[in-house]
Amino acid sequence: EPEVTQTPSHQVTQMGQEVILRCVPISNHLYFYWYRQILGQKVEFLVSFYNNEISEKSEIFDDQFSVERPDGSNFTLKIRSTKLEDSAMYFCASSERGRGGSPLHFGNGTRLTVT
Amino acid sequence: EDQVTQSPEALRLQEGESSSLNCSYTVSGLRGLFWYRQDPGKGPEFLFTLYSAGEEKEKERLKATLTKKESFLHITAPKPEDSATYLCAVQVPSGGGADGLTFGKGTHLIIQP
Numbered sequence: 001e002p003e004v005t006q007t008p009s010h011q012v013t014q015m016g017q018e019v020i021l022r023c024v025p026i027s028n029h030l031y032f033y034w035y036r037q038i039l040g041q042k043v044e045f046l047v048s049f050y051n052n053e054i055s056e057k058s059e060i061f062d063d064q065f066s067v068e069r070p071d072g073s074n075f076t077l078k079i080r081s082t083k084l085e086d087s088a089m090y091f092c093a094s095s096e097r098g099r100g101g102s103p104l105h106f107g108n109g110t111r112l113t114v115t
Numbered sequence: 116e117d118q119v120t121q122s123p124e125a126l127r128l129q130e131g132e133s134s135s136l137n138c139s140y141t142v143s144g145l146r147g148l149f150w151y152r153q154d155p156g157k158g159p160e161f162l163f164t165l166y167s168a169g170e171e172k173e174k175e176r177l178k179a180t181l182t183k184k185e186s187f188l189h190i191t192a193p194k195p196e197d198s199a200t201y202l203c204a205v206q207v208p209s210g211g212g213a214d215g216l217t218f219g220k221g222t223h224l225i226i227q228p
Contacts, residue, residue, distance in 0.1 A: 042221065045215045045216065091158050098214060103149060104161070104216060106151075106161075109156075109158050
């Protein structure tokens with residue numbers, strides 16, 4: 001069964017450093033998402049992406065964050081200058097359609113630890 | 116603001132002891148309600164989508180139902196491998212081209228042998 005793959009599985013970085021989290025969505029999906037989950041808290045929406053542009057973003061997704069689809073298969077999340085509070089699991093997801101109840105399929109996440 | 120509340124937060128059952136998990140929601144315009152299963156250190160795994168009140172979906176020992184204000188995930192004769200966190204999420208119309216999901220905090224289910 002096709003799946004969303006994320007790399008790396010765990011990333012440790014120092015405060016103020018830039019990190020790039022990578023995702024390969026399911027191949028025939030056109031809509032891409034990033035979510036995060038701080039330990040013990042709920043899964044929170046960050047951003048959605050379609051047709052090479054941001055579709056929607058949450059208040060969390062400030063100027064420190066950016067997303068890109070650099071080629072036909074990868075989807076990346078960049079955090080420009082990491083803060084301690086950015087420590088979380090980051091999940092990439094993709095869906096076939098953008099609306100109409102199309103389910104999102106999630107990867108297994110990247111655990112980001114900022115020290 | 117869209118709200119999704121799940122109860123109970125945690126539930127411990129004996130193997131074979133059936134029960135139900137609740138998800139109540141307050142949204143403006145529901146496109147779909149989703150149930151996911153999340154194992155420790157993993158991403159949410161899709162289980163069901165429900166679109167309208169009265170709809171039901173089944174998969175093995177799980178059955179999901181939907182009313183206008185809440186959804187239930189019924190677990191019949193559970194096994195230890197059903198232990199996981201069950202997440203409820205709603206999809207509502209957004210201003211952009213892709214409708215994201217708003218998640219509840221989840222119910223942490225433990226099935227004891």
